[in-house]
Amino acid sequence: MADRLGWIDRRRLLQLLGVTGGALAANLPSRVFAQARKNTLVLGIDISDTITLDPARLAQYTSPMTVSAAYDSLVTMKPGDYINLSPSLATKWARTPDGKGWRFTLREGVKFSTGNPMTVEDVKWSFDRIINLGDQPSQYIANVDRVEIVDKSTIDIILKQPAEPLLTIIAAPEFVVLERKVAEANGASAAKDAKTADKAAQWINTNSCGTGAYRIAAWERNQQIQLVRNEHYWGGKPPFERIVIRHISDGAAQLLAVRRGDIDAAFNLIPEQIASLKGDANVRLAPLASLDFVYMALTQEPEFNKALAVKEARQAIGYAIDYDGIIKSMLGGAALRPAHFLPIGVSGSTEEIARQIGFKQDLARAKDLLAKAGFKDGFEFEISYGNAAVQGVTYQDLGLKIQSDLARVGIKVNLRPLDQVNLRTEYTTGKSKGGVLTFWNPPAVENQLWAAAVVQRVAKRVHWTTPEDIVKLVSQAATEADPKKQAELWVEWQKQAVDQANHFVLFQPVYQIAVRNTVKDFPLTAAGWMLDLHDVTPSAS
């Protein structure tokens, strides 16, 4: 019967099936873009976290890179130096004569991307807007009392607590200068009622009005951000006509794209993908040191766990974890580990210091401590974690590693996977009944932000009633003017925090960014905005 009904011949069938293949072949990506590509920098990165490009509302991880390309702050940090500040829109800064704040001298001849000159009014207005909008960035400068214009090139920022740090915080891309006239014309407000009066979010998300090397030209959510050259940039002509920050969520797809040259840099590769790039002559690996870290917080609430309430028992955990194993075998060595909450690279935290005062695996000592704590045969506790990964290492794998490490001294770990929302809710409200594996990157490079977190909010989460001394030590260190003494105080603070043993920093990632050789300078920074886009340059050829 099949033969009798043969109304279609073999050739037609193949034609039909060939439609798909034909479509594939007929639409070969044309090379019409080749010329445009030469003047364009394309970055491949997962930017799904970007929900705003408004500096005064910034709170995400990847958006600061874009914002720092379009806007400038008064002071900044050069890649590799996270202790000393560099001039940006301000050329000089010093304490105000009365000592209550800081006085900034503005750079001369700075123009916005519209070509209009930057004025002190723009600076004051920008700070007022952050404060009055009351969004997350306002929290970081809660210590700012007011901003005062002194003359046409001088401005004062007056503080509530004059000794508390300011400069390191305002180097972050939240605290940048906007062109008041343009912003206001598009709905922005810096008035007291800015919270409700400011309607600029929509405009500011797809445009920019800053002094930065590039100007935001478009943002299509979960697709790409387009930046174009600012012809009026005060730092000289920016080398690229256009920068495309391309959203590619999948690391494997980023790898293919950077290999092929569709993107100039890939930001989210995991160790295995990075290893596969070795030997590719067109692509190099650039280390992006970060000031982020993954840590385990441990409750000391006796009602939750009797053993964890004993300091020696917690210290035993600290001495039982195989930190080197985590870094070497799970991260391929691409990570650092500070002693406590001050990442390597900031004042008082170096690899040398971390080796001296931090925990390291010492099973004999762990067993001694367990005996001392009264748990000779070990104890049991749970570790909660979310379904996420840092640098390609999942919290699940980290949990398994810690579980097997602690089993060697008789401590039994129950792993408890949770979704991120529940984990965060439990943790921030102090309801975690054991350990929590999590991640932190601070909004700005200021030791106080990390240290205060430990003795204030994180302490509450782990039910640690912090002694007066250590709280005092934080403010003493943060307000110390002499850098050498300040570093010593931070070391002392870390020692005390390590001794308490309720936070164990597991690793501080050094992300590996794959960069094509079409790009010459690619200044990655740990300061919070990942890349100094204004200083990226193309190769000569």
Added chain:
Amino acid sequence: MPQYILSRLVLLFVMALLATLVIFLLANMVPGDPVLAQLGDLAASNKEFVAEWRAKWGLDLPLWQRYLIFLQQLSHGDLGISIASQRPVLQDVRDFAPATLELASVSFALSLIVGIPLGIMAAVRRDSWIDHLARLISLIGVSSPTFWLAFILLAVFYGGLQIAPGPGRIDSIGLPPPSVTGLYLLDSALAGDWATFRDAAAHLVLPSIVLAAATLGLITRTTRASMLECMQQDYVRVARAKGLRSRRIVIGHILPNALIPIVTLGGLAYANLLTGAVLTETIFSWPGLGRYTFRSAVSLDFPAIMGITLIVAVVYLIINLVIDVSYALLDPRVVR
């Protein structure tokens, strides 16, 4: 007929509302706090700040009151503000839906255009090489995991052979066409921008194959089975006895009857394609609704979850309605 459609529309409305109620209750049984998930560490520890944010989304109100507010907003065509993106949910949907609609429609067309003829031929030439090939194709389509297929196709055609474009809707330095519908193919055609049209079409090839794979397999198999069943019927024998040509028998007598189950399957498959593209969208960096839905769900973004549920429910219900109506048209016995 109009009465039939009207009664179905009323039912649709009630069902859609019920769906939102169920989802609202389910989402609220999860103990996490969406506001804490959105805030930075410092802000999340500031009680006043958290309270202010919770109030902003009405999270401090009793459950029933929140649902009433949702209904009230809904009656004004407002789906509320997303906690994660801080924009109106409707605006988010408007931004992300076209990408999914375009991808799902192309995939759907692909699975029909390939699946139905393949199924017909597999039935007509049962146990021939075509039948085996069809079986192989549908087996691969149905059984290969989406993420695997997606990655293999990318690695082979984009990374290896370099004949297909990479992830995304258009070339990394290309600009999208001026937005009219948000469907790049349509928009670029409207603008007469054929370079972008070709670029967008090329970018659709791999993801639509991946997304179509499972549906294609299903449609091929169902078409084959349904054809075979119809081929056994008496009217086919009669037609053959009358001396009709094979081609006329297949197209004029068997196919119309065999297609009825395909209509049901196809409708549901289309709804599935529209709502089930999360993995494909992730691997191909496709800025669609699937990713948005996933992110809303994992961050407990209530307004977004509610909005999307409502939209998905309505889409399903409308497609069901279309199926029922076309049933009625295809088979007059249904309305009687």
